[in-house]
Amino acid sequence: MEKNSAPLLEMRNIKKDFFGNQVLTDINLTLREGEVLGLVGENGAGKSTLMKILFGMDVIRETGGYEGDILLNGEKVKFSTPFDALEAGIGMVHQEFSLIPGFTATENILLNREPTKTNVISQIFGSRLSTLDRKGMDRRAQDAIEKMGVKIDPHMVIGDMPVGHKQFTEIARELSKEQLKLLILDEPTAVLTEQEAEALLNSIRSMASRGISVIFITHRLHEILAVCDKVVIMRDGYVVKESPAKEIDVPEITHWMVGREVDAVAAPAEPRSHEGAKNILSVRNLWVDMPGETVRNVNLDVKEGEILGIGGLAGQGKLGIPNGIMGLYEAGGTVEFGGKSLPLNTPRACLDASLAFVSEDRRGVGLLLDESLEWNVAFSAMQIHNKFLKNIGGIIKWRDERAIHKVTEQYIEELMIKCTSSRQKARELSGGNQQKICLAKAFALQPKFLFVSEPTRGIDVGAKALVLEALRKFNRENGVTIVVISSELEELRQTCDRIAIVSGGEIAGILPATRAAEEFGMLMVSKVK
Amino acid sequence: MKTKHSFQSKVGQLVRDNSVPIMFILICAVCIPLSGFSPSYLLNEIVTRMGRNTFLILCLIIPIIAGLGLNFAMTLGAMAGEIALILVSDWQIWGIPGVVLAMIISIPISILLGLLCGKILNRAKGREMITSYFISFFMNGVYQLVVLYMMGPIIPIVHDSIKLPRGYGIRNTVSLLNMRQAVDNLLAINIGGVKIPVLTFLFIAALCLFLIWFRRTKLGQDMRAVGQNMDVARDAGINVDRTRIVSVLISTVVAGFGMILYLQNMGNISTYSSHSQIGMFSIAALLVGGASVEKASIGNAFLGVTLFHLMFIVAPSAGAQVTGDSMTGEYFRVFVSYGVIAIALVMYEAKKRRAKSNASRLLAEAQKQGKEERA
Secondary structure, eight states, X not given: OOOSSOOSEEEEEEEEEETTEEEEEXXXXXXXXXXXXXXXXXXXXXXHHHHHHHTTOHHHHHTTOOEEEEEETTEEEOOSSHHHHHHTTEEEEOSSOOOOTTSBHHHHHTTTOOOEEOOHHHHHHOGGGSEEOHXXXXXXXXXXXXXXXXXXXXXXXXXXXXXXXXXXXXXXXXXXXXXXXXXXXXXXXXXXOHHHHHHHHHHHHHHHHTTOEEEEEOSOHHHHHHHOSEXXXXXXXXXXXXXXXXXXXHHHHHHHHHOOOGGGSOOOSSOOOOTTSOEEEEEEEEEEOOTTSOEEEEEEEXXXXXEEEEEOOTTSSTTHHHHHHTTSSOEEEEEEETTEEOOSSOHHHHHHTTEEEEOSOIIIIIOOTXXXXXXXXXXXXXXXXXXXXXXXXTTEEEEOHHHHHHHHHHHHHHTTXXXXXXXXXXXXXXXXXXXXHHHHHHXXXXXXXXXXXXXXXXOOHHHHHHHHHHHHHHHHHHOOXXXXXXXXXXXXXXXXXXXXXXXXXXXXXXXXXXXXXXXXXXXXHHTOO | OHHHHHHHHHHHHHHHHTHHHHHXXXXXXXXXXXXXXXXXXXXXXXXXXXXXXXXXXXXXXXXXXXXXXXXXXXHHHHHHHHHHHHHHHHTTOOHHHHHHHHHHHHHHHHHHHXXXXXXXXXXXXXXXXHHHHHHHHHHHHHHHHIIIIXXXXXXXXXXXXXXXXXXSSBOSEEEOGGGTTHHHHTTOEEETTEEEOHHHHHHHHHHHHHHHHHHTXXXXXXXXXXXXXXXXXXXXXXXXXXXXXXHHHHHHHHHHHHHHHHHHHHSEEETTTTTTTHHHHHHHHHHHTTOOSSOOOXXXXXXXXHHHHHHHHHHHHHHHHXXXXXXXXXXXXXHHHHHHHHHHHHHHHHHXXXXXXXXXXXXXXXXXXXXXXXX
């Protein structure tokens, strides 16, 4: 595919920061016509940001633009909206479907680009009153479907389609654009079955042979090797490795992806073994319908008194596990807690059984933002366990303001929460301190078992250490079993006794926290689908 | 055995999907013999009311396609129609020319009101129905200001017969005697004692043809897209806000025409109350015809107008027969129209929830199958 002319796409020294937080540094990329480039990296490595820059997404402009140059066919371009990028021949298939459920595949493929027939009225009142040319639509949709090389029914309504076919409809929509030169596929195979994924790979090959370049983002590494000409591996905002696909293999890619040198890592703090302890929580065949974090079949035993970490790549289902068990998303399977079966889909039952959950969605479900810190800390405990209530005459219950104040002050001190007073509004705190309030709220419930989801997401290094230390302390001093779910493997290795890795909606393996990062890395991609 | 089961479940589905029309068919079936009306009387009444109301009901369909739900603000169009008719009757232009002129005058007023309403509804995405309901209350106040105080001093009104005795403002009732049923009677034919207002039905047929044609235009397609998912439509480059405003605009203009046709049939305007219930009754009729908040067809409009008004006709006298008090039936029909709207709104929510849990179940099954495949 070597050509002497300028490459189709060249990105030079791309830099991007979000409010001082550098997410991309000196990215250089070239892509020739008809070439397939595989882009891999852990979550947060900067793949999505890079693609957003290329596609001219609004979020990039709103956060101060980017540095560096993008060249298309040797000419410098700067897209201010996705429509400009489309105009220039770049198409993107996003992870979330962008389809009208009640329309047929044909109607979706040609959405807002329908061929029309003019009539008398449209000549007077404008082209929007032209009637649709149904035959022309059928023909163009059929062309696009053939170009893709996967059979889908053009007259089927999207709402009735299996997920895979929706994905193919999206791809066909991009292919129906005649100017398309470069197609970005962001984890297209995540929702496909084996056969469908195979069909997609074939279709990528056929697109490439027609001269369309493809950027293929996926966590399924064998797919990259099967279809790509070139692999680019990103980590922490840098391109760490660029190699022809023929000269690299899966273990090597994993190594580059996870890649932190082992010596730089602080050893886990006093990992303990709970071999003999009884299982406090047993999960069997759990499935959870959490959009984007689907859990397919999880079997997991948590020993009493330990800190168990759950890690894995985004979208593989690790967040779905606590959300499903705690009843926030529709779930099935069996969960036993302390020998008793725990009903699913009833959050109240979990709370009554002394389970607590610190959600990853702090602002959504974690905090009452417009209430005081005291309220935030005490509210759940008051509602669920009748704590902080004074009983007068057995009928009327008063809040025990003094007790609430005392316990809030205590947690503010212990967790070093920065605030003006315990009566400050939760909204006014920084992200890290809000996270600490969420922990304090869970601690105030005095649970036997605590799920903590993404405890350090979006907070700075200092706060991170404090939050993790608080968790360890709560575990050691009160004997509470804790399950920490986190995208950051290092943080799990520092905090936990054992780490379970979720991949493809299942537990890929459980290892002691002392094992090497590469071993966890291999588990992370082992069942990705 | 299996076919029988699926037949049964199909019938069950049919009944569930059309529970409201079926309920009304049953009510009418009970009330008709009780009322003691002759079939030809009933037929005559229904044909009259169909001519009178169908236009007003059809105006609701386009906002439903565009995802705005039931357009309670169709009363804005009705007000525009009334103002146009008041002016025309003051200018003493009667008969068909009067009706046509009133329609022409109503268009700019309707467009203005529709634009305003559409802009407000764009700021209240997801809460269009309650917002449009309150817009209609608010605009009723503005309408009263115009009719009660501005007509006379600012908008010239010549004839004392429609002015209040104090010298400005419009009387409670404006007589349209000279254009009463002008449209209905022209070209009317009589079949077996049933008068059929052919010209009115031609108007309605033209509107139906317009709606059918409109669905096939680019704009109609855009409206369907916007109605189902605004974000996707926006990503595809459709101007969502503009499309929604156009849908409200068309609805308001059609409602204005509909009100003029309605009032020429009645023969007089109740200046301060004609429009106030028309929205409610039109929406109730459409829902009785089997429409929902997100789906409505021309067929729903015709079935609805027939069933709803059949009940309107027979309920009072059936009530009188049973309880000896005609107020019971009167009470019953108002109560039913509010009830139907409430039920439709609740069923809409319930259906959405059921669809969601169904999706979850399908996902679980798909996963189970996927597991077996892999195993």
